[in-house]
Amino acid sequence: MSWSREEQARRAGAELKDGDIVNLGIGLPTEVANYVPRGIQVMFHSENGLLGMGPFPYEDELDPQIINAGKQTVTLAPGASLFDSALSFAMIRGGHVDVAILGGLEVAQNGDLANWMIPGKMVTGMGGAMDLAGGAKKTLVMQTHTSKTGESKLMDRLSLPPTALGCVNRVITELGVFDCCGDHFLCLELAPGVSREEAVARTKGELRFAG
C-alpha cells in the first residue's frame, strides 16, 4: 500500500501553517489548495502576478483575465492583490514567500532539485521553477518515489540537469515524507503498509529513519 495522489496532497497540506504565503507548482501541487487544514488561513501566490488566489470559478464566473501560473481560470480571494511580473519575482527571490510546493523529476539527498529538463527531449523551459525553488523560505517537492520503469527518483546525486542546488527541504512521495539532510535522506513518516525495507530498496540515496 502507498498513498494515492489525494493522500499525498492531503499530507502536503498538513505542512502549511496559519498565515503562510504559499506558491503551488503546476500539476499535483495545485491539488494541495483543496487540503488546507481546517482552522488555518494561508494566502496562495501565483507568479503571474496574484497574491490571494481563490478557488476555481463557477462556470458563470469564468473570467479570461484571472488566471494562475498554470494558465487555469481562477478567482480572487478576499484580500487579494495584483502586481506585475518583476514585483512578483521580487516576492519570490526576496524571501517573502514562505512555502513553495513543486513537482519534481529527481531530488538529491543534499537538496538539489531537477524538474525542468530531460536532455534529448524537447526542452520547454523552466518558467518560474528556478526562482521559486531557490527563493522560497521552504521548498517542498511532491513527486513519485520511482519512475515508471522502477528507477529511484530520490538520489544520492542528480542524474538530470538541476533546477536549483540545495533548495529542497522535504519530499513527499507515495511512500512517505523525507527530509534532505545533506549526506542522507531522513524518513519522517511512511505511508500505511509501506515497510522500511521497501523504502530503502526504492531509494537510491542513503535513507535513515527518525526514532
Added chain:
Amino acid sequence: MNKVGTLEQALARVRDGSTIMMGGFGLCGIPENLVRALAQSGQKNLTIISNNAGVDSAGIGLLIKSGQVRKMISSYIGENKMLEARVISGEIDVELNPQGTLAERIRCGGAGIAAFFTPTGVGTLVAEGKEVREFDGRLYVMERALRAEVAFVKAYQADHHGNLVYRKTTRNFNPVMATAADFVVAEVEEIVPAGSLATENIVTPSVFVDMVIKGEQYEKRIEKRVYREKSGAGA
C-alpha cells in the same frame, strides 16, 4: 498631448530583424490586435521577447506559423507545439530564461541598470558562460539587462497622454516591458480623456508610452478553462 495612433502607424515601427517585446502570460493580457496585424504584415527575422510563445493558433503562435520569427527569448514555450518542430529544424532559436530573471532583465533595461546578480540559476545550465560571484557567503550569477526596439503591451484603459491601467492578472509583463523599449505601443480596450483615470490607480505613467492604439477586436481566449460545479463537488 495626444498619443493616440493607428495600427498601421504602430506596425510601421517594426522592420525586418526588429527585436520586439510583447506583454502577456500565456494568452492572458496579450496585445492581440497588434499581434494579428503583425502576422499579416510580412516583416521577417523578428526576435520576440515574451514570457511564452502563445498556442499554435493564437498569440505569438500566429507569428511562428507565418514564419516571421527568428528567435524567441522566453521562460516557457511548452504550450506551442508548432514551435518545437521549428526549433528542431533550426529555423527558430530559443533562449530560455528563468521567469524572474527575464522580468528583472527587462526591469533593469528600463531602469538604466546594465546588469545584476541573482541567485537564480547558480549551478545550472543557465549560469554557463556567465560570471558567478559570492556575496555574503552566497553565490550569484550576473545577468544582463534586456531592451527592445519596440514593445507591444496590452492595458485595459489609456488616457490620451498614455497613462495605463490594467485589469486583474493581465498586468504580468506589460508594465516592465513598457519601460524597456525605444518605442512603446500600448494597445487598450478603451481610450479616455486625460483626467478621467483615477490618478492613484495608474500603473504605467505616460512617460513610458509613445503611442496608444485602440484594439478593435478582442477574443480573450481562455487557455485552460477550469471551473467547479455549483454543488460544491469537484474543484
